[in-house]
Amino acid sequence: MKKSLLVLCVLGISTALIPTFAQDLHTQKIPLDPTVKTGKLKNGITYYIKKNAEPKNRAELRLIVKAGSVLETDAQQGLAHFMEHMNFNGTTNFPKNELVNFLQKTGVRFGADLNAYTGFDETVYMLPIPTDSSGLLEKGLQVLDDWAHGALLDPAEIEKERGVVLEESRMGRGAQQRMRDKYLKMILNNSRYAERLPIGKDSILKTFKPESIKAFYKDWYRPDLMAVVAVGDFDVAKVEAIIAQKFGKIPAVIKPKTRTEYTIPLNGGTDVAIVTDSEYPQNVIQLIYKQPSTKEKSMFDIRNNIAQGLYNAMMGQRMQELTQKANPPFLYGASNYSDFLGNLDSYTSIALAKDPSSVETALTALLEENARVQKFGFTAPELERAKKDLMNQMEQSLKEKDKTKSANYVQEYLDNFLHQKPYMGIEAYYAFLQKNIGGIKLEEINALAKKYITDKNRAVVIMGPEKGKDALPTEAKIRTMLSQTNSDLKAYVDDVLDSPLLKAEPKAGKVISEKADEKLGITELVLSNGVKVLLKPTDFKNDEILIQATGKGGYSLFPGERETGIMTSYMLQSGGVGPYNQTQLQKFLAGKTVGVEPYLNELKEGVEGSTNPKDLETTLQLIYAYFTEPRKDAEVVGGMLANQKSYLENMRKTLTPDKVYSDTLNAVLTSNNPDRRPLTPESIDKVSLDRGIEIYKNRFADASDFVFTFVGAFKVDAIKPLLEKYIGGLPSTDRDDTYKHPNIFPPKGRIEKTVYKGLEPKSRVTIVISGEYDYNPENNIQIEALQEVLQIKLIEALREEESGVYGVRVSEDVDKLPTGHYRFNIGFGCAPENVDKLVSRTLTEMKKIKDNGADPKDIEKFVAETKRKTEVALKTNGFWINYIDENTFLGDDLNEVLEEDKLLKSITVPSTKAAANKYFSDENFIKVILMPEKK
Known part of the structure; x- marks a missing residue:
């Protein structure tokens, strides 16, 4: 038997359903986008470089490390993620917090732009950087180089960061986490993944020795497990030379530790979990059919993925239609085939039931829709519409190929490095789609339902509130529902209409x-x-x-x-x-x-x-x-x-x-x-x-x-x-209408309130300062500056110095209608025992700005961030449609955006001091705190 036919049989798809010319695609290699410069340095580092001028004078940089929480030892649980944090707390060329400080001065915002994440199998660092200032691009690549092998891991900085990571862990606690802990091992079949959630264990985060994290860094942050991605408005040859010069100096590891590829075993059976929690308000059903993942190695695999996408589109349409019926079986429903985790894909059906007594109805609807497709398949008009939609989407992508943002490309190269997913480029993909989509027949799509939906390797997870537990179906009932097929099941009726959209042509105006x-x-x-x-x-x-x-x-x-x-x-x-x-x-x-x-x-x-x-x-x-x-x-x-x-x-x-x-x-x-x-x-x-x-x-x-x-x-x-x-043909009565503004704003005076609710030892704090306001561009820019400099100071104070929060958010809002009002919101989560200390520190930082004005370095950061943000925004349709519409509604001058440079020059130390004394008022002060329930 030919290999191609063997593959088809394993997938459960009859080769008779696949045209002969399509079967021959298995011998054709997938062409990679030739506009992407790729290579591998002698030490093993892979790189991807692409020139892309959208947005202009910007680049997107990524450092990808093929190491995540799944590689941690029992004593290192949480340290892959902790390592990600430490790379922002001192490297060879950027000691302590100098990295964030330097990048903010270039207009890169911490959190919004500069960021990173840790997964089970990878850690990814993200850095957008301007390319129009001398040396900035090279400095950005230096940051990636430092992340790769220059982390200082100063024990003092590790101690400070413990509190930050523990607060991140604290904020993730709650009903979702408690329920996840009950069913995760089941759906992951007690694999390594179930034991290595990236956040780790608090007991380890509190007590690990610096040697443990240094060992993780040494073992896994190494050239053969790394890739550098650079996409942006730059000279490719120059960037390649910088990468070779900087990253090529990293020594290859002589005897690298084996990088185990962990898998999730399939047990062949059906698992059921019914989990409830006293703080969970929703009723959610997950129906998961796990399957071995397939890699895209040939053009035949690309064709299979197109068929899978068409299946998902048609199934998505059917699920959406169920919510549009007179008596919908659920509030929301979805079914699709996609990546799962590790070595698995899954076909997953999800529904949100309206209450516990409706969970059985919602689950029945999911099972019946899947069974309907298995038994009767899709219809020819459904497939034709799905093909039209896909071709339209890809045609649009092709037309926008020179206007696609650099950030959209980096994910493709990340997926290639981590998961061996190919990146064809839109021209090659569109040409292939045009040539092959017509050959994807209905019978072939319908056969996928039998592949996706089986009685093996299933998991059903029901989540609901504790109070509704008795109304939920039992495990025995769920298993019975899974084993039964509705004999009265009828084929899908395609409700279509082919009529003019308008009854009559409008009478045109002039x-x-x-x-x-x-x-x-x-x-x-x-x-x-x-x-x-x-x-x-x-x-x-x-x-x-x-x-x-x-x-x-x-x-x-x-x-x-x-x-x-x-x-x-x-x-x-x-x-x-x-x-x-x-x-x-x-x-x-x-x-x-x-x-x-x-x-x-x-x-x-x-x-x-x-x-x-x-x-x-x-x-x-x-x-x-x-x-x-x-x-x-x-x-x-x-x-x-x-x-x-x-x-x-x-x-x-x-x-x-x-x-x-x-x-x-x-x-x-x-x-x-x-x-x-x-x-x-x-x-x-x-x-x-x-x-x-x-x-x-x-x-x-x-x-x-x-x-x-x-x-x-x-x-x-x-x-x-x-x-x-x-x-011009729309109706007109020429009436003179306006709105009746309710004039609802925060009350005057000082209000403090504490809410006691919740099982977990975590608190939330919100401080609101508000008052009357003279709405104009000059005041607006001062308010914006005040918000940003306070945000910077509170991150430094509450996170970096006090180690008391994971994040803190400062927002401002100004209203013109019906009269001017302003409002500052300060919010953060923390340990209950730290509330008073962190509130006090917040007020101290505000007082410092009132007494001394903003730090000149913070003003520099605000100006840089604002200019960079506006430069990019001015080249987007989304900015202009909202700007024109909102300013017209408010009666503001549309030329205001052109005056930004002039307005930014008005931000000075004295101006921020005056603004702080004006707007950080003690008179209208609201503080609302959430504390856990009293025992």
Whole structure:
């Protein structure tokens, strides 16, 4: 028997289902993207280098170490992750915290940009770096080189970092962790993976000797287990030379320790775990079919992956349709085949049931949908739509090949090094797809269901609240359900409709005025129905157009109807539009890049959209339909609301510490205003679909107060006829509307409150300082600077010096409407015994800024970070669509973004001192603390 046929038999797929020409693909090697420069240094380090100018003057650097927690000895549990931390706490060229300090001065943000993660099998360090300043790229590669072999592992720094890592461990505790600990060994078949969670064991983290972590670093941070990735706007030859010069000096290990490839054994049976917890509020079902993983070694494997993707797409559509029925069996459901862990893949079905008594219904739905595909297969129209969608996605990727961000590429090379996954490049992949997708037949896809869904190597995990334990199905019941097949199971009915999206062609309007802002590149059109259109053509993407349409009013104009107002958008989207229900609409749009979502919130209503030049007209038709032909589907909405009510009832029965804390904080900050209370089951009882439709039609009946913004790949003159027809044809009553702002802001005075909830020894702290505010660009930039310098100082103080937190977050918010208000939020988690000390230290750091102003080095960091962030943002459609829409709604000057350099120069030590004294007020001070329940 030929090897190719043997492989097919092992996979459980009949070779008769595979065309002969496709079977021959097994002899064809997968071509790797020729634009990627790869190599291996003499010491064993692998490198990947690719020139990519998006974003301009930036590079993405990665150091990949093929070593994670699975390699730890019993005495080292948690030290792979601890080692990752230590690489930020002192290396040969960057002692102590100089690494973070240096990078922040270049505009790289700690956490947001500079980061790392530790997994079971790998540790990955991430560094985005500017390339437009002399020596910065080389300095960035020096950082990677230091991480690779220059960690100092100073015992004093290790002692300081213990507290930080222990706090990270503390923040991960809770219901999820407790339940995971109960079922993890089962689904991982008592393998090494089940014993080596990356966070490790607190007992070891507290007591390990420095020699233990130094041993891990010496054994596993070595050239033959490392790869360097560099993608960005640079000279490839120069980067290759730097890598060779720096990393080539690392000596090869003479007798390396064997790097064991751990596996997860398959036991052939079915495992069932039913786990509950008093603090877990949801009801989750996981149905896992484990299988040996397959490696992509030939073009035949690439073809198999395409078939797998088509299967996943069709199954995903069916699962989504179940949530769109009149009586949905679950709140959310999904099924797909993907990587699992280690040497395994899995076909996994997941559902979120509305309450414990519905878990059996949800599990039945998962089993029946899988059985339906096994028994009847998919339909030809389903496959055709899935193929259209895939071809459209890949066509778009091909068009954007020179506008793809560098960060998107690095994952491909990481997967190649760690998992031997090939990186073909979009041109080769698209060409292969075009040639081969037509040959992937329905019978072949349907055969995958029999491969994926078997009675071997299964695991079922049911998670729910302790209070609902008696309503959950027993293990015996679950096993019975798995063994039985519904004899009444019927084939899937493909609900499709082929009708015009619009009943009648709109009566087109005209452009009655046009003016251009050359500085901003924005053209303003006013149409005959009063609609204002702002157009910003860009070349940031080749095949993307973003749309925002905003009108003033929202559900604030309907006092006493908040609940219906909040749910109106969901109810209308659930109904579909025009002649199409929600399911039919998704199928109608197959193969098109059309995304349109109407929304209604408290102060405004509008539409958000995304498309490309080819599908712009269809998108505008859909926008017109949402304005003029919203569709009512009482059965679907009734099912959605019933599920939502049950879910909220269940959440109320199991109040988690985080839920109680956030609700308390919300009540304090809003003075328990009914217009800010979280939704409850009683809220759902107040929702009326008929009234929701009336509110929606009222808000969308007059387009004259809407501002439409278009940003992306178009020419103004070319899209004018479409705008006149579909936007100019919208209804207009020329009413003068605005919103009724509720004016709900944090109360004045000092408020301190402590919430006692939770089993774990962990606390949360939130400090809010607020007050009235003169909203203008000059003050706004001072507030932003104050937020950043305080964030820097609190990370240094609470994390690096006190070792009392894993992270601390400082955020600021300024409001212009209805009058100016500002708000600072400071939040962190910590040990209960450290709350008072860390709050005191926080206030001390704030007082230092009030007394002395910001540290000049911190101002330098803020200015650098802001400039770098803005440089990149200004070259994205997403920034401009939101900036234009938000500033227009607020009535702010659109030229403000062009004044940033001037505004940044106003940030000085005296200005930050004045701002701190003005905004770090003791008068309006709120502190809410979460403490564990008293024993």
